[in-house]
Amino acid sequence: xxxxxxxxxxxxxxxxxxxxxxxxxxxxxxxxxxxxxxxxxxxxxxxxxxxxxxxxxxxxxxxxxxxxxxxxxxxxxxxxxxxxxxxxxxxxxxxxxxxxxxxxxxxxxxxxxxxxxxxxxxxxxxxxxxxxxxxxxxxxxxxxxxxxxxxxxxxxxxxxxxxxxxxxxxxxxxxxxxxxxxxxxxxxxxxxxxxxxxxxxxxxxxxxxxxxxxxxxxxxxxxxxxxxxxxxxxxxxxxxxxxxxxxxxxxxxxxxxxxxxxxxxxxxxxxxxxxxxxxxxxxxxxxxxxxxxxxxxxxxxxxxxxxxxxxxxxxxxxxxxxxxxxxxxxxxxxxxxxxxxxxxxxxxxxxxxxxxxxxxxxxxxxxxxxxxxxxxxxxxxxxxxxxxxxxxxxxxxxxxxxxxxxxxxxxxxxxxxxxxxxxxxxxxxxxxxxxxxxxxxxxxxxxxxxxxxxxxxxxxxxxxxxxxxxxxxxxxxxxxxxxxxxxxxxxxxxxxxxxxxxxxxxxxxxxxxxxxxxxxxxxxxxxxxxxxxxxxxxxxxxxxxxxxxxxxxxxxxxxxxxxxxxxxxxxxxxxxxxxxxxxxxxxxxxxxxxxxxxxxxxxxxxxxxxxxxxxxxxxxxxxxxxxxxxxxxxxxxxxxxxxxxxxxxxxxxxxxxxxxxxxxxxxxxxxxxxxxxxxxxxxxxxxxxxxxxxxxxxxxx
Ligand code: MN
Numbered sequence: 147x148x149x150x151x152x153x154x155x156x157x158x159x160x161x162x163x164x165x166x167x168x169x170x171x172x173x174x175x176x177x178x179x180x181x182x183x184x185x186x187x188x189x190x191x192x193x194x195x196x197x198x199x200x201x202x203x204x205x206x207x208x209x210x211x212x213x214x215x216x217x218x219x220x221x222x223x224x225x226x227x228x229x230x231x232x233x234x235x236x237x238x239x240x241x242x243x244x245x246x247x248x249x250x251x252x253x254x255x256x257x258x259x260x261x262x263x264x265x266x267x268x269x270x271x272x273x274x275x276x277x278x279x280x281x282x283x284x285x286x287x288x289x290x291x292x293x294x295x296x297x298x299x300x301x302x303x304x305x306x307x308x309x310x311x312x313x314x315x316x317x318x319x320x321x322x323x324x325x326x327x328x329x330x331x332x333x334x335x336x337x338x339x340x341x342x343x344x345x346x347x348x349x350x351x352x353x354x355x356x357x358x359x360x361x362x363x364x365x366x367x368x369x370x371x372x373x374x375x376x377x378x379x380x381x382x383x384x385x386x387x388x389x390x391x392x393x394x395x396x397x398x399x400x401x402x403x404x405x406x407x408x409x410x411x412x413x414x415x416x417x418x419x420x421x422x423x424x425x426x427x428x429x430x431x432x433x434x435x436x437x438x439x440x441x442x443x444x445x446x447x448x449x450x451x452x453x454x455x456x457x458x459x460x461x462x463x464x465x466x467x468x469x470x471x472x473x474x475x476x477x478x479x480x481x482x483x484x485x486x487x488x489x490x491x492x493x494x495x496x497x498x499x500x501x502x503x504x505x506x507x508x509x510x511x512x513x514x515x516x517x518x519x520x521x522x523x524x525x526x527x528x529x530x531x532x533x534x535x536x537x538x539x540x541x542x543x544x545x546x547x548x549x550x551x552x553x554x555x556x557x558x559x560x561x562x563x564x565x566x567x568x569x570x571x572x573x574x575x576x577x578x579x580x581x582x583x584x585x586x587x588x589x590x591x592x593x594x595x596x597x598x599x600x601x602x603x604x605x606x607x608x609x610x611x612x613x614x615x616x617x618x619x620x621x622x623x624x625x626x627x628x629x630x631x632x633x634x635x636x637x638x639x640x641x642x643x644x645x646x647x648x649x650x651x652x653x654x655x656x657x658x659x660x661x662x663x664x665x666x667x668x669x670x671x672x673x674x675x676x677x678x679x680x681x682x683x684x685x686x687x688x689x690x691x692x693x694x695x696x697x698x699x700x701x702x703x704x705x706x707x708x709x710x711x712x713x714x715x716x717x718x719x720x721x722x723x724x725x726x727x728x729x730x731x732x733x734x735x736x737x738x739x740x741x742x743x744x745x746x747x748x749x750x751x752x753x754x755x756x757x758x759x760x761x762x763x764x765x766x767x768x769x770x771x772x773x774x775x776x777x778x779x780x781x782x783x784x785x786x787x788x789x790x791x792x793x794x795x796x797x798x799x800x801x802x803x804x805x806x807x808x809x810x811x812x813x814x815x816x817x818x819x820x821x822x823x824x825x826x827x828x829x830x831x832x833x834x835x836x837x838x839x840x841x842x843x844x845x846x847x
Contacts, residue, residue, distance in 0.1 A: 151171065151174045151197065155170060157201070157205060162209070167210065169214055172235070172236070173214040173217040173236065174197075176217075176236075180227055186296070196216065196217045196218070196219060197217070199216045202216075206281065206285070206480070206483040207483065208281060209278075214240050215244050215278060216282050218232060219244060219251075221244065222244060223251050229248070232245075243279055246276060246279040277482070280316065281320075283313075284313060287313045288328060290305070291305070303337060306333040306336040314329040320448065320483070321484075322479075322480060323478055327386050327388070330386070330389075334387065342391070345390060348401060349384060349385070349407065353384050359408075360382040363410060366460075367380050367412060367427060367430075367467075370426050370430055374426060376415075376422065376426075377414070378414050379412075380410060380411070382408070382411075383411055385408075408466075409466040412469045413470060413471070413475050414470075420469045424453050427457065431457035431458055433455045438456075447545060449482075450481075451477070452474055452475075453468065534587075536555065536587045537587070537588045546558075547608055549608045551608060552570035552577065552579055552583070553603060553612050553616075554608050555589050555591060556591045557611055557615050558611060561615050563593060564599075565615070566597045566598070567579065567597065568597050570590060570592055571590040571592065572589055574588075579603075598619070603616045604617065628667070628668050628735065630667075631671035631735055631740075632666070632667030632670035635670050635671070635677055636651075636670055643681070651666070673733075707733075707762050707763070708765050716741070718736075720745075722748055724775060725745045726772045726774055726822055727825065729745045731745055731762055732760075732761065734758060734760070741760065743762055770823070774820060774822055774847075775817065776828075776832075776844060776847060777815055778835060778843070778844050779815050779845075781812065781813060782814040787816060789838050789840075790816060791804070793835050794820060794831065801818055802821060804817065804818045
């Protein structure tokens with residue numbers, strides 16, 4: 147049955163009896179004209195789609211503006227209609243919502259990751275302007291999913307996956323349970339038709355077989371609660387296909403072991419009655435201790451409130467029982483729509499805004515996180531509500547994703563507390579930063595003014611808030627360091643030029659089009675700007691051409707490396723990987739100690755922020771020696787060490803250190819530090835040693 151405009155008007159007038167509904171009729175006429183002659187893939191007139199979407203919106207009992215916008219949601223997209231036309235005919239508010247929907251209508255979440263992130267950012271921005279944009283978008287998606295059969299298999303898959311990853315979680319976050327469930331079931335039906343049908347058939351069978359059993363349980367609860375004067379409504383329920391499907395897949399358990407497929411929902415009048423009912427039910431059947439959950443004291447992020455318990459019912463069968471007030475039940479199903487309806491004004495109201503703190507957080511992060519990939523990652527984490535609930539020492543409840551640590555807790559209280567966090571007391575016991583929070587923990591953060599964030603904190607923290615704060619601290623540090631390094635490089639260069647008059651840094655900065663002197667230093671420090679360019683007019687002609695670090699006897703080591711655009715800079719060779727000419731190398735801008743050269747393959751390099759890496763090259767004309775370390779595994783026999791040292795001496799190579807120690811099964815390991823000029827020389831030496839009898843293995847450290 148297709149929806150007609152009168153159906154929509156009937157629904158709206160049932161909850162908005164005093165509203166003038168002519169604007170809805172007008173929108174219908176407008177939409178009919180715009181979509182005239184257009185058809186959907188199903189062959190039906192296109193107009194059916196906006197009508198269906200508006201009907202869903204009316205059933206969510208949203209205001210007339212939302213219904214009008216739903217009727218017009220594809221008007222701009224599919225025709226020559228301009229937003230100005232909509233604004234002129236239906237007002238600013240409708241135009242804003244329709245325009246927001248148009249902007250996000252072309253969003254394709256399965257495109258390139260960056261694009262995807264950017265798209266998501268746009269969507270979050272659009273829906274923050276007016277929550278109705280998101281609600282209509284969800285209704286739009288729901289109708290599209292209901293009519294997905296007319297698409298090709300590949301677009302069915304694409305759209306279903308997108309629905310499962312983005313829209314169903316959004317519906318969950320808004321607390322609109324029925325919408326979430328329908329989106330999930332429809333997606334699964336297309337993504338795994340066979341799995342879906344098999345599971346559905348099994349669930350139907352159980353529902354039939356257990357019908358009487360469930361009736362008995364419900365009757366028992368009803369009479370038990372009635373004895374205590376509680377007026378209740380008891381409903382039987384069976385789990386939805388998708389939630390069972392997820393259980394089977396996620397926990398990898400066979401269908402027979404999913405025991406809480408059957409459930410009972412008990413509705414009572416007040417919160418006190420909820421707890422009373424829980425006690426009464428437990429007096430009849432034994433609860434499974436670990437499965438009692440109090441979402442009344444600790445509501446879910448999407449406002450869901452209820453008591454859950456799983457009991458051993460008659461005959462030992464396990465049944466999940468949910469106990470809540472009627473109002474809670476209403477919110478559990480309708481979510482934000484229940485709170486938001488009848489409200490005037492389009493912005494998220496103060497009260498709902500608080501309930502939707504996740505949405506506010508998203509907005510905050512999208513401002514802070516410049517990298518779209520990071521943003522998307524944080525959004526994805528925060529969309530999936532697997533939460534733990536912990537307490538502050540004052541008994542305040544805080545919610546975190548599973549795996550969160552004391553760092554996340556500290557940063558959720560205050561940035562400074564996070565930056566100085568050294569650990570925590572959990573339930574009175576001291577735990578390290580890596581401790582994973584559990585529901586029910588009482589957390590007290592330990593701090594020290596000497597503490598500060600470090601890079602590995604990024605691996606310890608779980609929430610995007612904490613990570614963002616840590617990153618921003620590290621970034622600030624890095625900027626300060628590169629400013630001082632840049633200043634050092636510039637000052638050294640100026641000194642080496644022996645200029646007669648002082649150089650005005652401000653003038654230099656202006657000439658290189660930097661606004662501040664610090665910006666100039668920073669750019670040099672990061673290796674983006676060359677001092678030669680900056681000091682171009684001061685430098686004598688010949689020095690301008692060469693970019694080589696002049697080899698001086700005093701500064702040994704620094705002469706074999708060319709750093710692009712920088713001269714006379716302190717260069718060190720990393721002790722971790724001991725590079726020599728011939729190795730592929732990269733420079734690392736240190737904190738005020740010049741540049742450290744690492745081998746490209748050094749594991750440390752992958753840990754360094756790429757912004758602080760700088761390309762360097764070996765100077766082929768240089769002939770300095772560099773200390774490297776290698777180990778030789780050989781047979782543990784007299785004279786072995788002598789043969790090896792002789793081989794090294796035979797190539798005129800100096801040994802600076804050596805150590806031999808026996809290892810198991812008659813072998814020993816000798817470690818040498820030697821001075822070599824190049825990779826070629828080292829290879830030759832290795833070949834010589836390898837030829838010695840009794841040598842098993844040579845390894846450069
Ligand atoms: Mn649409």
